[in-house]
Amino acid sequence: MKRAFTILFLTIISISCNKPKNGNVIQGKVENEQIAIVSKIPGKLIKILVKEGDLVHKGDTLAILDIPEVDAKKSQAEGAVISAKAQYSMAVKGATENQLKQLEAKKMGLKEQLEFAKKSINRLSNMLKDSLISQQTFDETFAKYQGAQAQYNAVLAEIDDAKKGGRMEQQTMALGQQERAYGALKEVETADQERYIIAPQDMSVETITLNLGELALPGYTLFNGFISNSTYFRFTIQESKLSNIKKGQEITISIPYKNKTIKGVITTIKQLSAYGNIATAYPDYDMQESLFEVKITPKNISESKDLITKTTVTISL
Template structure:
């Protein structure tokens, strides 16, 4: 009994194939370009704003991830930026206003001492020539003069450094620390933005792979769908039929489920590497023949935008 049923099924299939062959008609499928939206950083699904079947626009928020450690890292990075900025400002600016005032006062006092010592040594120099003072007295006064001059020059240099800021090496080091802190802040701010799962293109949501509370890992597909206005028709033909089609050829596609016809243009002809990719329901080919996929793009995308993906279509060769 089973053999009879199998023989009847095979006979029915052969008859269907024969009818299609005689009519020169092949079947194909309505297709849309697929798109997958993945997570870039790990986190739990906090909210999902869409449902399967929804049409979304580019830039729409599809979901939000909960990433608690990002908030802590942002606070750390902001603190590091404040500290590094203060270090750089201190290196560039140098001393505070009060420190500058103290050095100015110190300079003025040492300047008066230096000028007094200079006047004294000039007087003693003349008196030494007239033998009015001893050489010892002159030498002692000269030593005080040189000491006052050294102290005055030292405070001038100290004041100059205070006004100019730290050494160029210190400023460069502080600037590098500041840039590094800003970079760390930008990194965590970028990670914070990635908590929002955004639609990369206008698309339809076909499947949602995770539920609220589940963990999304980096690179894991959260949403699958089809790109809007990307409808095309896919057929499989054997190499013996290639002479009936050529790239750029205009063809009429028949859509059985709504009894409509759509004009299309052959956009791609490529060899199939696997039988699993066959689009034709009853392919008319010998097993040793190479198979080719024919992609036909609708001439008017508006006519094809509402067609149901994976529905059967036909064309005549």
């Protein structure tokens, strides 16, 4: 028990010695907006084109995935497009030249049959008047004439359809199949582009989570980094000192490790949602007080571009 009291006493002394002597000086941290780059489709990591610490620009390729399933689907989609285009072309253009020749030959044959049937009717009509044939014989010949006439009219309509193309409904259906095939191909091409992991904006690469040959699953973070020109300063301030600050206020930030100061503007004041988010070392506050996070952005972003994230900065209130 005596040893426990000794350890507690030494800990309190250590904390007290580390507090800033000037009660008006508040410590904070240099922060940068973070960014995580994930994969959209599963694939094996076959190339990593950057290393930790690199500065990359928007549109730069960071890594390449191997996705064999997409290659297979792309071949299928390209075949479907070729087939659909041919179907639509056939529906619009109609019959081929050889098919038209066959229909013309069929028309000539039916035309000869129709002319023969017509001549037969004319002859039998006179014979029927002279009672040389029966009415039954004439009716049978007349039925054959009507059949030849119907067949000839049918082939004329068939030739007309062949020259004009398929029905409008058939053309619309074929066009729909073609558009569907193009849509499937575009979907596969979009998925194929996902094999390239692209930087969404200027950033610094801080961590690379996978090694070559490992499988990247959908939604898995491949790269973590900081967005370029997104530096800001984060402080934890107790409720009793909120009267000394306000949003939009200009304030001077001291950077001890650089031995310089820069101007900043208070952009955000919000209550801390968790104790673990405290940015100020040893905040001196009453347990009943609420803690607030104060975000300060530099007036001239170029002055903060070389600052190291998580280093200590101070302000005076």
